[in-house]
Amino acid sequence: MGILSGLLGNASEIDVQKLEREFELILSDDEQIEKAYRIIRDLFVFTNKRLILVDKQGLTGKKVEYHSIPYRSISHFSVETAGHFDLDAELKIWLSKADEPIIKEFKKDKNIYDVQKALASYVL
Numbered sequence: 001m002g003i004l005s006g007l008l009g010n011a012s013e014i015d016v017q018k019l020e021r022e023f024e025l026i027l028s029d030d031e032q033i034e035k036a037y038r039i040i041r042d043l044f045v046f047t048n049k050r051l052i053l054v055d056k057q058g059l060t061g062k063k064v065e066y067h068s069i070p071y072r073s074i075s076h077f078s079v080e081t082a083g084h085f086d087l088d089a090e091l092k093i094w095l096s097k098a099d100e101p102i103i104k105e106f107k108k109d110k111n112i113y114d115v116q117k118a119l120a121s122y123v124l
Contacts, residue, residue, distance in 0.1 A: 012111065014038050019045065026052070026066055035118050039106060046118050051093075053102070067102075069095065074123050079116045082107075091115060 014036040023033060027047065035046040041061050043054035051074070053067040073095050080090040089112045092101040106112040 012038050013114065014043070019043075023052075037111070037115050037118075039104065042104075044104075044115055044118075046122055051119070051122065053104070069093070069102075071122050073097075074119075077101075077116070077119055077123070079112055081112070091119075093119070 016033045016036055019033055019036055023045070027033070028049070031047050031049050033045055033047050037044045041056040043052075045052040045054060050071060051069045053069065055065040055067065057063040057065065075094045075096045077091065077093045078101075080092070082089040087107060089106040091104045091106065091112060093104075094101045106115075
């Protein structure tokens with residue numbers, strides 16, 4: 001996946017070593033990044049302890065929200081694939097003690113399955 005694919009909203013796997021410096025202040029001492037995916041400017045970061053959803057905000061992306069989700073708090077998740085007229089696919093993640101899921105949209109893209117597979121391997 002290239003830059004154009006990422007700009008179109010397709011998920012692309014990121015080299016974990018490139019993220020280590022950016023996340024050094026966020027990770028605990030014994031925590032390591034194992035997988036990461038980029039969707040436009042946002043990230044799904046899978047560590048050995050939690051899922052970190054990174055939401056870069058604003059025009060410049062300098063304002064960043066790091067949403068930390070321990071794997072044990074994920075009660076279930078679903079994937080809704082894109083159709084002929086609906087070009088977006090969705091990943092929904094439900095947390096224990098939360099009524100509404102976290103929803104992330106993907107463009108018509110097979111990499112939603114890669115993100116879902118990574119999520120399944122950590123949650124199950």
